[in-house]
Amino acid sequence: MNKTIILLASLAVSFGANAGQRDFAKLDKDLDGQLSKEEFLHRIKAENIGKMTNVFVNRDKNKDGHLSVDEYTIKTKAK
Numbered sequence: 755m756n757k758t759i760i761l762l763a764s765l766a767v768s769f770g771a772n773a774g775q776r777d778f779a780k781l782d783k784d785l786d787g788q789l790s791k792e793e794f795l796h797r798i799k800a801e802n803i804g805k806m807t808n809v810f811v812n813r814d815k816n817k818d819g820h821l822s823v824d825e826y827t828i829k830t831k832a833k
């Protein structure tokens with residue numbers, strides 16, 4: 755059953771997903787559909803934390819302290 759759910763979830767993520775949306779899914783560790791600052795900065799090197807914190811704040815358009823998929827992908831260019 756769990757495999758079915760995971761398969762469906764990954765289909766939903768990959769259906770029409772661009773690179774930014776795939777990145778988002780990888781970063782969203784607790785799968786709540788929002789990126790916390792901790793999740794966003796998880797893979798960022800220490801020397802880039804300050805810069806990326808600014809990126810996070812700039813992308814958080816509704817200032818709720820989390821990035822939605824739309825907020826995350828709005829300035830993310832497809833790789």
Ligand SMILES: [Ca+2]
Nearest residue numbers: 782784786788
């Ligand atoms: Ca999350």
Ligand SMILES: [Ca+2]
Nearest residue numbers: 814816818820
């Ligand atoms: Ca937000």
